[in-house]
Amino acid sequence: MNIINIINLLGGLGLFLFGMNYMSDGINQVAGSKMKDLLEKLTRNKFKGFLVGVFVTGIIQSSSATTVMLMGFLNAGIMDLAQATGVILGAHIGTTITAVLIAIDVSAISTVCIFLGAVLVLFSKKTAHKYIGQIILGFGILFFGLKYMSGDSAMGVLKSSAAFKTFISHANNPLIGIGVGALMCAILQSSSASIGVLQVLALQGLMPLNFAIYLIIGVNVGSAMPLFLSSIGAKTNAKRAALIYFIFDIVGMLIFTPVALFTPYTSFITSLTANGSVQVAIAHIIFKTATAFFLLPFVDTLVKYIEKAIPSKAHETELRFLYIDEKLNDPISLVPQIKSELERYISLVRSNFTASCQAFVNKDISEKDKIMHNEELINWLHNHITDFIITITNRPLSNENSAFIGRMFHVLIDLERIGDYAVDILSKTEQTIDEQLSFSNESIEEFKTVYENVLVLFNESIHVLKQDKVYEQEKLGLKNTNKFIKELNAKALDKHIARLRTHECHTESGVIFTKLLQDLERAADHSFNISKAGKDDSAVISRM
Numbered sequence: 001m002n003i004i005n006i007i008n009l010l011g012g013l014g015l016f017l018f019g020m021n022y023m024s025d026g027i028n029q030v031a032g033s034k035m036k037d038l039l040e041k042l043t044r045n046k047f048k049g050f051l052v053g054v055f056v057t058g059i060i061q062s063s064s065a066t067t068v069m070l071m072g073f074l075n076a077g078i079m080d081l082a083q084a085t086g087v088i089l090g091a092h093i094g095t096t097i098t099a100v101l102i103a104i105d106v107s108a109i110s111t112v113c114i115f116l117g118a119v120l121v122l123f124s125k126k127t128a129h130k131y132i133g134q135i136i137l138g139f140g141i142l143f144f145g146l147k148y149m150s151g152d153s154a155m156g157v158l159k160s161s162a163a164f165k166t167f168i169s170h171a172n173n174p175l176i177g178i179g180v181g182a183l184m185c186a187i188l189q190s191s192s193a194s195i196g197v198l199q200v201l202a203l204q205g206l207m208p209l210n211f212a213i214y215l216i217i218g219v220n221v222g223s224a225m226p227l228f229l230s231s232i233g234a235k236t237n238a239k240r241a242a243l244i245y246f247i248f249d250i251v252g253m254l255i256f257t258p259v260a261l262f263t264p265y266t267s268f269i270t271s272l273t274a275n276g277s278v279q280v281a282i283a284h285i286i287f288k289t290a291t292a293f294f295l296l297p298f299v300d301t302l303v304k305y306i307e308k309a310i311p312s313k314a315h316e317t318e319l320r321f322l323y324i325d326e327k328l329n330d331p332i333s334l335v336p337q338i339k340s341e342l343e344r345y346i347s348l349v350r351s352n353f354t355a356s357c358q359a360f361v362n363k364d365i366s367e368k369d370k371i372m373h374n375e376e377l378i379n380w381l382h383n384h385i386t387d388f389i390i391t392i393t394n395r396p397l398s399n400e401n402s403a404f405i406g407r408m409f410h411v412l413i414d415l416e417r418i419g420d421y422a423v424d425i426l427s428k429t430e431q432t433i434d435e436q437l438s439f440s441n442e443s444i445e446e447f448k449t450v451y452e453n454v455l456v457l458f459n460e461s462i463h464v465l466k467q468d469k470v471y472e473q474e475k476l477g478l479k480n481t482n483k484f485i486k487e488l489n490a491k492a493l494d495k496h497i498a499r500l501r502t503h504e505c506h507t508e509s510g511v512i513f514t515k516l517l518q519d520l521e522r523a524a525d526h527s528f529n530i531s532k533a534g535k536d537d538s539a540v541i542s543r544m
Contacts, residue, residue: 015145017193023138029131029398046086046299053090063091067227067245072325072333074237082303085244089292092248096285098192102199103281107147113140127399149200174214174257181218191223195284202276209270209279213260216283220249235325240306252291319380324388334392335401338408345381346462348374349415352422353523357451360429360516361444368426375423382416407533414526421519428512437509440499446492447516450485454524457481461531482528489521
């Protein structure tokens, strides 16, 4: 094999890997949100989760991608580790679809797919059609690269290599096979691509099954490497999911290595077909399926030991993300993580606004330390969620997710401003207590009425933010509530001026009361803005 053959081989491999990734990206754009919804809705039962894992990975063709997606869902609190484990086991089976397609040899239509896909990508006006074209084009490039790798100018030349034939004829050491397979998968970062290479060699008669068996085992062990790399420095749940993925392949290795050594397992597969590519595909499917069904009954036990092996961290500070994992790079699970973190942010703002207003009504600032602690966390979340959103805008996101993230910029600003008004109300309350300023019962009741209506508007606006669609009646109701708050404020201000004239209120108290009403009205305006976030365009905020 000369340098030209090596270049041709690497070129074909490059096309194969590019086609696989390009096709996977297109599938994520077309079906990513649907896959997310499916995972959210059907994974409450571990057996259903197992079937969902098979289906989802069969579509997106990457068990690693499915597992990374699950890491994000775990961090977002959408599912627990037991539910995710069932999906991971199913994902291992779903990823075998590529091997099946290679085995039945659909490379004959690769050039047709390249042409059709390129036409759709280049000339379609609708984005959805472009993504479909991307899937078809990626599929064609994948199999064209596979066909090129198996050609006489690449791997085909190995048929005449005496050195390679000698190596293969004596290759029966399981440790060497497992080691080479693991290394190959770690380099290619794809078990499907690695198995594809083995199938091409087997199809050329250059990879006998008695050695390919151990390479297949090694490839599956090596497939955990990308997940281990992505879990370095990641949150606890991501590390647990990566470990479960690795345990799956280790258990498979422990089962199938002695089976291959001491039973007629290889002879059984070769008796089914003489096609080397099909033999590799069958061995790969049996490895994945048998291991998954062996582990499925032990999911709860496995999860219990994993949680002990990787315990939750005792954090010294709350100034951290609870749901967002900045180490993960899966666009589908990013939005659920942001939504969960946003829920936390909203809860803190609501709590501070309520506590501050109640402090004024009751002339009690005993909650001051808690409010100021929350304010520190609110500011931290505002800055870091904003920064995180900015960092992911360059990632491949669906139109719906891109629109959602764009709208969240405005929502974050409005929430942060409401938090500031809560602190301002607390500060003014503290001032009135320190200076022993008094307020009439009428003033307190007027403040309380306005504050309670602002809280209603805030809660209704958050409810609308989470909906798939906002109806005109809801928009009108929110607008009327905001208008009613302004009218209450105006009446309260008029009555306050009247009390000043009759000396029922002191001037110092009057200044404070006026500023408090301004804080409430501005908080109402920002609450109303939240309800309008992105609702005037064609895209809608997906359900939190």
